[in-house]
Amino acid sequence: MVTNKDAEAGVQKEEIPHDHLFKVTGLSSSNLQKLGQDVAAATPADFEAAIAATGYGKFNILLMLCTLPAFWSAVSVTSSVSYIFTRAQCDMQLSLLDMGTVNAITYGGMISSAMIWGFLSDTLGRRRIMVWGNFFSGVLELCGSLSQNFPMLLLTRFASGFLFNGPFAVLISYLAELHRTELRARVILLTSLFYTIANTTLPLLAWAILTKDWHFYMFGNKFVIHAWNIFLMATALVPMFTGLAFLCMPESPKFLMSRGRNEEAMQVFRKIYTMNTGKPKEEYPIAVLVEEKSEEQAQGVAALRGGLSQLAPLFRAPHLKWLVLMCVIHLGCMFGSNTLRLWYPQLAAMIGSNSNESLCAAIAPEATVPPDDVSCKPILTDMLTYLQSAIVGAGSVLTYGIGGALVNRCGKKLVSGLCGVLSALVIILLPFLGTGAFTVVGLVTAALAFTSLCGASLSSITVDLFPTSSRVMALATFLMCGRVGTILGTITFPALIKFGCLPPFITIAAVLGAVGLACAIVPNTTLKKLE
Template identity: 70%
Template sequence: MVAQGCDAEAAARGGDIPHDHLFKVTGLSSNNLQKLAQDAAPVVSDFEAAIAATQYGRFNVLLLACSLPAFWSAVSVTSSVSYIFTRAKCDMDLSLLDMGTVTAITYAGMIMSAMIWGFLSDTLGRRYIMVWGFLGAGVLEVAAALSQSFAMLLVTRFFCGFLFNGPFAVLLSYIAELHRTEHRARALLLTSMFYTLANTTLPLLAWAFLTHPEWDVELFGGQIVIHAWNLFLLATALMPLLSGAAFVFLPESPKFLMSRGRNDEAMAVFRGIYSMNTGRPGEEYPIEKLHSERAGELAGGLAALRGGGAQLAPLFRAPHACWLLLLCGIHVGCMFGSNTLRLWYPQLAAMIGNHVDESLCSAIAPDATPPLPADWEGEGEPCQPIDTDMVTYLQSVIVGSGSILTYGIGGMLVNKCGKKLVTAVCCWVAAALIMTMPVLGAGAFSVVALVTAALAFTSLSGAALSSIPVDLFPTDLRVMALAIYLMTGRMGTILGTVAFPALMDFGCYPPFIAISGVLIVCGAACLLLPNTTLKRME
């Protein structure tokens, strides 16, 4: 009897306890006890829920503030040299081909480093690449600012582009990964307004330095001469250095940490952001447990690099490959239209400045050439620095500031109308404006107005387009995809700056018709993209 009782008790322990017994002991049914057990277990949350729980506040404002000098640097690293040629062409005996080569060499450096930086950032982390990449680019910009020869300027500008391309591509992904779905596209559009700020202030900075040729400083007995344009480049070099220093104080992307299996570190980042945004202790952060995106923490260093090739292979297979190809093709066309017009505008403004009462087409091919100085006795034409006044720079300021209104409108429409529709419409409107420039461009005022409006819409189209690959590709492929995306866009810039003067040989209309046609095709291609508006980040 004892053995039989023990066996019955053991069976009762090993099986389900009867409902009536549970009710007598606890006062609760088995269903209620099961519900309590589920409530006691921590709820597993994915990244979107975790980043949304941090709310929006001081951290997000700080992030955008730290990004401002980086976006300013993105303009100065490609455009600052175009301002110095009015003086540097005589100091370095530069030809037109030399000037074009210096302008293009920065983009060449960016193109050559795109794959390398994308691979490193998707395997080693966002913050590490941003800190050291921006600091390294700043140091090289300082070296470029001290250039005393064409060869030194050419080499340093190449490596400036080589180093700057990586951290800036990472920055776009980093900003997206630290904003929740509702704010992501708007945050990227807001940062695009920093381009407008840079395009507005860079001409003013150039005017402050380049209109003072007497600011020449001789060092080491005249072996090194620092001209006003050297000082201008030194001033622009401070921005990437400031960017690298600012990102030292920001955390690693929690989305990247989760993709690496480092959920404890990601949780610490989320709690820090929550505390800064709300002013409450991090312990009150409502998320208790994060979803495991990896079975375990992945290896770092060389082991991560060895595994990176297999990890990135899906980017070049369906379905990612076709979307990447389409996005890159559209970006080539957008940059062909936008940057060609932006980089050639100073030359167009100078031509129109000498032909105030004539149309743009008449000013593009002037008949007269400037006379030689009366006291010139040498062979050939003397090198004469181009004297610029404040009006020339103010025209560039107006053109650069034209995007402010369109960015504000775009920020309100992007979530309502969709990113691809905003991109397409802006491309078509810009194409219409550019196509009318040879007809309506009768004088400096009308050309400034048309160029300002066209660049405003092309800038908004580029900003809206840039937010699509951020949402379209998963975390472990995002920066590589963005790096390739930016690389192809810069190829469009190089193609446009070379094609524009070549098309001018066939007349006034061909270059503007070509740009308009490319933008029309890009707008139509945007309609083939998937809808990523308010899409959850993978």
């Protein structure tokens, strides 16, 4: 308890150094305190200190609101076309192999541009890539939505994947560079929820549009807009909106500091500080940033050589064997996971929502004869057909919730291996136990939950296996191999269906089983410190 005497004593004690300091320095205690604060502010601060000083508030919320449509775009760019086949199959005379090729071609575009976007993002900046990459990807999606034939749809899907890969690859880095250290892991985890929202709402949008019998004829009936064209138009607007939304966001201050543009970075920090705290930018506690620009930075051909020299250690011992192992395992994991995910909307439509018909009866070879002008009839769908896909998409919520606890308790290696084997067992049971729509929904949801957790664990192991200097290149190679697996799977699935119901599911199960067993030779990286 503080008495009046204590307070007076405190005041008297403060007056003595005040008079003494004033005589010695000519400055009052308040001026000296301000001088001390100015000296502290003038001490160069690194990026972590600068971003932490901005706080957390309105800016971060706005950033996440801009990020949500970006993740929705990622799902729609790769998956929206898989929902149109029930109608476009007859309009464009598509065989099952054609459908698989269209599903795969987007990933082909992503693979072909992976290295290009990595170079451009470190040269042009994060914001510019996300603005123009998203916007023009949406423009290409819009052009693709007007497709009247298979070649046009194929070309626009490839070009869209080529363009969209850049801004989406940059997005994770951008998010990390605008949050302080203790918030980054939470933010990245939150993006998993955005994927779930997208995977749940996309089939609901498909139900709202694709169940309508819309046909609009133009130019003397030579140009027709069907319901599936309108669905693709609707999904194309999201990446365009995303690009416009990022016009309101600043450039990554981390990128600006790495390029020696500290004055611009300081303006960004002050803007974030003002939005988060409501205080004027002049009160931002940091006045000077450290110089991060490396003298060894290069451009053009020299930068390309630098990237190749960074890639070279991955292909030498001791990293080569682990890189090959992780890439092969991830290829197999995505072969099973994305093949099932991209083909499920078509399988659900074939089975029907109220039918007790078995999965094999619905996709029997005689039911998959390529359509012709006379006999082709579009597959009728209803709300329950698309609701099944929404349930499958929402199933990943449990995956990340339960998986996080399992990884901490059991270790990444055990979780990835066990999930690979369990997903194989579930998929091999699909042809035998899939005797109705809801049974198939349950089995597919379980299989995709296991493969998602397996893929997440493999990604985390890959991060731990490689040193910082090679980690980004290792992850880029790892993800590229996963996309190769997606392409192989989506094309192999329809080819195997021609031989009967069992071959495609046995093949997927065999690959995922091999993935699970191969995880036994992956090194244990649980609680391993990053190199």
